Amino acid sequence: MAKKAWAGAAMLAGGALLLTACGGGAANDADNTIDGEPSGEIKVVTWRTDLVEDGTFEKYAEEFQKLHPDVTVTFEGITDYEGEMKTRLSTTNYGDVIGIPSMLPSQYEQFLEPLGETEELADTYRFLTTHTYEGTQYGLAIGGNANGILYNKRVFEEAGVETLPTTEDEWLEALRLVDENTDAIPYYTNYKDGWPLSQAFSNLGAITNDPDAGITLAEDPEPWTEGTDVYAIDSLLYETVAAGLTEDDPLTTNWEKSKVDFATGRIATMALGSWAVSQMQAAAEENGASPEDVGFMAFPANVDGQQYATIGGDYNLGVSRHSEHKAAAWAFIQWLIEDSGFTETQNMISTVIDKPAPDYLAELESAGVELLETNPAPEGKENLLREIADTAQIDLWGPLYRQKLVDIARGAADGDKETSFAELNSTWSDAQARVGE
Secondary structure: OOOOOOOOOOOOOOOOOOOOOOOOHHHHOOOOOOOOOOOEEEEEEEOOHHHHHOOHHHHHHHHHHHHOOOEEEEEEEOOOHHHHHHHHOOOOOOOOEEEOOOOOHHHHHHHEOOOEEHHHHOOOEOOOOOOEEOOEEOOEEOOEEEEOEEEEHHHHHHHOOOOOOOOHHHHHHHHHHHHHHOOOEEEOOOOOOOHHHHHHHHHOOOOOOOOOHHHHHHHOOOOOOOOOHHHHHHHHHHHHHHOOOEOOOHHHOOHHHHHHHHHOOOEEEEOOEOOHHHHHHHHHHHOOOOHHHEEEEOOOOOEOOEOEEEEEEOOEEEEEOOOOOHHHHHHHHHHHHHOOOHHHHOOOEOOEOOOOOOOOHHHHHHOOOEEEEOOOOOOOOOOHHHHHHHHHOOOOOOOHHHHHHHHHHOOOOOOOHHHHHHHHHHHHHHHHHHHOO
């Protein structure tokens, strides 16, 4: 199972939950707070099925329980995490520690225990721009990622790509060199698995150096217009496919196989967060290739010559409002983030401000790329972007409309880029008007 990033503005899954929390149980127990003495059995429900299956999480539990012998930690991995959790949240039994699935910020208090005031937690933790509502924090990122493009250094060298691209035209030229001079697939969409198509959206803000890109998008009546972040992100995908620089048959792509193919030089580039670096390096080691071939670059765009890369939290961990052992759940979250070494082994940016940055950031820094952390939406507008997207039925955080763009670009569906973007703009502006009524 792939580890799927929750990067940038926690924008992985489309469609907010429309649920009503069930009452009763631990949620109404005044003595059961996160500030108590940790004890009891807690279940951690996670999207990282790989770390459950290979025993990695069990080793973390053993270390945690040495510090808290009155706590027992078990794990459950879910393959279709977002889909399954949306069902489970209609009950009171959805684990004690969870990766917070997609929901409206106004719904946090229905399902999650408050962790403290965001302003106070900001002295210790970063990536607090998501999972905060009206000044209260409901989740902490398990770690963070930079967003951009993974590329195979050896393939680029063999292709004759001497300088990393910083514009769409330079990107297309680099991929043409790969196509002409190597046997590698220049760019791999992972169309069939779907979720990788949403990964590029986490570059929102990097293209225009806009830390408020989320609200900028929400308030723009025609965001698929040249010069905006979302236009650049979707244009790059469309033009790459239209130029024939992707896999021959997107309907047969395979995420797990793509990791091996990238690591061994059969794929040149994929738009993924930096979370994928360690997975590609592991695939290289397992298949006789060099982990040093795994490169990471900024999204090919710049502002007056300066490139930016957004950094943001992965899945946020939260304490269930209905947990019977909230103190134990909160203690485990803090330990995993602060003391377990998890982010180091996963090659992630630590949520703890004072922790050192991972090595791969040095590659971005050596290229002169500046890191950008986006801001939370203004108070009172926390739900606006998702409400407009849901009303428009444009799954910004999912694959559907991008799969349609791929189909049009490869000639499998009617239309063209100009018409497609015009339709997106029209649908978006209509949804804005309905949300504003």
